[in-house]
Amino acid sequence: MKQTLILFMQDEPGVLNRIASLVRRRNFNIDSIVAGRTEKNGITRMTLVVDEPNREKRRIIYNNLKKLVDVYDVVDATDENCHAREHALVKVSIKPNEFKEIEGLVAKGNCRILDGELDSMILELSGNESTVEESIKYLKKFKILELLRSGKMAMISGNQDKNNPVLIRSEPK
Amino acid sequence: MEKVKLTGAEIIWECLIREQVNVVFGYPGGAILPTYDALGKYSDKVHHVLTRHEQGATHMADGYARASGKVGVAMATSGPGAANMVTGLATAMMDSIPIVCITGQVPRPAIGSDAFQEMDISGAVIPVTKHSYLVMEIENLAKTIKEAFAIARSGRPGPVLVDIPKDLQAEEFDFVYPEEPILLPGENPVNTEINLKSLKEAASLIAKSKRPVILAGHGILLSGASTEVIELSEKGDIPLSWTLLGSGAVPASHHLNMGMMGMHGEFAANNAIQKADLLIACGMRFDDRVTGNTKTYSLDSKKIHIEIDPSEINKNVPVDVALIGDLKVVLTKLLPFLEQHKNSSWTNKIEDWRKESKSRDIINMDTEVLYGAQVISDIWKETNGDAIVVSDVGQHQMLEAQYYKHDEPNTLLTSGGLGTMGFSLPAAIGASFFNSDKDIWVIVGDGSIQMTITELATAVQENANIKIAIINNGYLGMVRQWQQLFYDSRYSETPISSPDYVKLSEAYGLSGFRVTSRSDIPNTIKEAQNIKGPVLIEFVVEQHDMVYPMVPAGADLDAMISRPVHEQFKDAEM
Numbered sequence: 001m002k003q004t005l006i007l008f009m010q011d012e013p014g015v016l017n018r019i020a021s022l023v024r025r026r027n028f029n030i031d032s033i034v035a036g037r038t039e040k041n042g043i044t045r046m047t048l049v050v051d052e053p054n055r056e057k058r059r060i061i062y063n064n065l066k067k068l069v070d071v072y073d074v075v076d077a078t079d080e081n082c083h084a085r086e087h088a089l090v091k092v093s094i095k096p097n098e099f100k101e102i103e104g105l106v107a108k109g110n111c112r113i114l115d116g117e118l119d120s121m122i123l124e125l126s127g128n129e130s131t132v133e134e135s136i137k138y139l140k141k142f143k144i145l146e147l148l149r150s151g152k153m154a155m156i157s158g159n160q161d162k163n164n165p166v167l168i169r170s171e172p173k
Numbered sequence: 174m175e176k177v178k179l180t181g182a183e184i185i186w187e188c189l190i191r192e193q194v195n196v197v198f199g200y201p202g203g204a205i206l207p208t209y210d211a212l213g214k215y216s217d218k219v220h221h222v223l224t225r226h227e228q229g230a231t232h233m234a235d236g237y238a239r240a241s242g243k244v245g246v247a248m249a250t251s252g253p254g255a256a257n258m259v260t261g262l263a264t265a266m267m268d269s270i271p272i273v274c275i276t277g278q279v280p281r282p283a284i285g286s287d288a289f290q291e292m293d294i295s296g297a298v299i300p301v302t303k304h305s306y307l308v309m310e311i312e313n314l315a316k317t318i319k320e321a322f323a324i325a326r327s328g329r330p331g332p333v334l335v336d337i338p339k340d341l342q343a344e345e346f347d348f349v350y351p352e353e354p355i356l357l358p359g360e361n362p363v364n365t366e367i368n369l370k371s372l373k374e375a376a377s378l379i380a381k382s383k384r385p386v387i388l389a390g391h392g393i394l395l396s397g398a399s400t401e402v403i404e405l406s407e408k409g410d411i412p413l414s415w416t417l418l419g420s421g422a423v424p425a426s427h428h429l430n431m432g433m434m435g436m437h438g439e440f441a442a443n444n445a446i447q448k449a450d451l452l453i454a455c456g457m458r459f460d461d462r463v464t465g466n467t468k469t470y471s472l473d474s475k476k477i478h479i480e481i482d483p484s485e486i487n488k489n490v491p492v493d494v495a496l497i498g499d500l501k502v503v504l505t506k507l508l509p510f511l512e513q514h515k516n517s518s519w520t521n522k523i524e525d526w527r528k529e530s531k532s533r534d535i536i537n538m539d540t541e542v543l544y545g546a547q548v549i550s551d552i553w554k555e556t557n558g559d560a561i562v563v564s565d566v567g568q569h570q571m572l573e574a575q576y577y578k579h580d581e582p583n584t585l586l587t588s589g590g591l592g593t594m595g596f597s598l599p600a601a602i603g604a605s606f607f608n609s610d611k612d613i614w615v616i617v618g619d620g621s622i623q624m625t626i627t628e629l630a631t632a633v634q635e636n637a638n639i640k641i642a643i644i645n646n647g648y649l650g651m652v653r654q655w656q657q658l659f660y661d662s663r664y665s666e667t668p669i670s671s672p673d674y675v676k677l678s679e680a681y682g683l684s685g686f687r688v689t690s691r692s693d694i695p696n697t698i699k700e701a702q703n704i705k706g707p708v709l710i711e712f713v714v715e716q717h718d719m720v721y722p723m724v725p726a727g728a729d730l731d732a733m734i735s736r737p738v739h740e741q742f743k744d745a746e747m
Contacts, residue, residue: 009358010358013307014295014296014299014307017296017299018299021299021300022300025300056487056491059487060484060487060488063483063484063486064484066359066483066484067359067482067484068359069303069304069324069357069358069359070358070359071358071359072358072359167358169356169357169358170356170357171323171354171355171356171357172323172324172326172327172328172355172357173327173328
């Protein structure tokens with residue numbers, strides 16, 4: 001079972017290093033990490049997906065991440081109603097007579113053609129994990145030359161207090 | 174406040190003095206030269222102890238912190254100097270000891286170029302510190318050092334490293350000390366309000382319990398909660414047992430104190446834990462050395478866990494009620510909910526178990542052979558149980574825990590979590606800088622002493638008033654014990670030779686003694702006590718003795734191996 005955690009942290013050098021190091025040394029597996037700037041200056045938001053079936057053990061990684069000095073807060077989105085999206089770029093080897101088959105995928109709305117050369121085509125896939133997965137599966141009928149996935153980024157629906165991070169600084173006691 | 178033009182190096186010392194630091198343990202070198210150069214201006218306020226190795230500096234800072242409750246400070250240069258601090262940082266991290274390490278770094282323009290003695294120490298120590306810094310702007314220097322101290326001592330304490338480039342130490346800056354409070358993202362005031370419902374649940378479990386046991390951990394010392402724990406124990410008539418680092422949290426002589434728990438714990442304590450219907454864990458973390466097999470650990474008991482660090486809850490052993498917060502605060506709130514209680518049949522049963530193990534105690538054996546346990550027991554008697562003891566790692570460490578009966582908090586300093594051999598000598602030197610009227614005794618094996626024996630020179634240079642008792646059995650004794658029990662007595666690489674410790678003492682310039690018979694122990698201890706300054710005594714003890722009882726790693730906690738009944742015991746009625 002995958003655990004989706006949303007981290008809010010201070011935009012400081014080395015913070016990514018600290019998180020990766022913590023997950024590794026507590027013996028968890030990182031499925032994906034996506035991080036970037038947010039609506040708040042100086043705060044980086046990360047979606048961290050960890051592969052850990054044991055619910056109690058998942059609590060350990062959550063509590064340990066919260067202990068990091070640079071981390072404001074961690075929200076566990078695993079059991080929340082949340083939108084988790086990911087991007088993939090795929091370069092496929094394709095013949096002009098096969099273009100039509102790609103158009104079908106584009107029409108579904110989860111695929112955009114970024115460029116089409118004579119010998120290949122770069123496609124952008126987006127959506128939740130399973131739609132991206134399905135699109136990739138479909139594209140396997142062509143020769144995939146390159147494939148890369150961004151990893152998941154997640155946002156929880158609604159505006160409930162329990163899902164809102166505490167973004168305050170306070171005095172160590 | 175008025176601005177003063179200071180160099181980065183001067184700012185470092187100014188900040189340390191503001192943190193009430195009056196002793197720094199360190200070793201100079203290229204990248205920290207400007208800071209050592211500036212030390213002269215502050216030497217009336219700060220005493221610098223020149224160690225013989227940077228690992229020693231970190232253990233000294235650690236020993237000082239353990240003895241005093243203050244933050245210990247160690248200093249070193251970049252690269253190898255900083256790298257030598259890693260063991261000391263990891264030791265402090267595992268045992269939640271507040272130390273701040275300050276390291277020099279190569280000049281900023283050279284960072285990342287594999288410059289001479291360059292190493293990314295702030296990155297390397299991420300797993301073994303609470304936090305680490307590389308200061309890149311002089312404006313941030315004072316604030317960073319202030320933060321480092323705040324982090325080291327707050328919450329569950331721990332080590333922090335601050336890495337400072339050489340050119341920044343030399344840079345001039347209009348210095349104003351940052352008086353404003355430190356505010357950090359990771360310090361969300363979590364659970365400052367202790368949940369009333371959980372408190373009542375805990376109180377009701379305690380009231381209902383017939384066979385309760387308190388597990389007393391290091392958190393009692395860190396929180397200063399001895400009085401509250403004793404009150405809990407007496408009010409509820411609850412026997413208690415302690416972890417290695419919880420030694421002294423409750424007086425050993427207290428009638429409800431069963432002694433140490435775990436791998437080399439007391440028979441009565443481990444039995445009581447396994448048969449309990451309630452465990453109240455106070456500032457401890459269910460380490461594998463105290464639980465044995467967690468699948469069979471105290472299966473019939475409800476568990477209350479009082480702990481400052483939420484990440485320890487349900488980590489190793491699932492608990493029924495968790496009270497998160499500073500132990501003293503939590504207990505102060507919990508105690509009014511409790512009523513006077515008697516558990517006579519339970520405490521009587523425990524008393525019977527305690528009598529049973531006394532009959533196998535080596536201390537009661539009438540023999541001419543010199544045993545390590547007897548040495549430690551005699552040191553306890555001759556010091557009236559009132560010394561600060563710094564033990565190292567191995568058989569002697571467990572014997573110390575069993576035979577030196579600590580009645581006061583913070584009087585046993587030992588590396589529990591990491592089990593760092595070589596800890597004791599430097600840690601004792603560090604502790605000697607805490608203004609205490611107590612004698613300081615190092616109890617160390619012949620293996621451990623040889624790991625950091627270079628610090629004898631530091632002890633002599635500083636005339637540190639420490640007494641070093643080497644329990645020499647000619648083996649890496651604890652490893653040998655495991656080889657005897659679990660590796661069919663194949664003593665692979667455990668016989669170890671020693672230098673002539675008496676001659677070595679003479680060479681280093683301290684008094685050295687050798688004791689080979691039991692009758693000579695008390696007089697030699699007395700002689701050592703009369704010498705002001707470092708003294709070394711080598712006790713040549715029985716080579717093949719083992720530490721009993723023992724729970725093999727991963728075995729059930731009550732599956733203890735007891736000391737075989739020797740010939741000498743057979744007629745004795747005890």
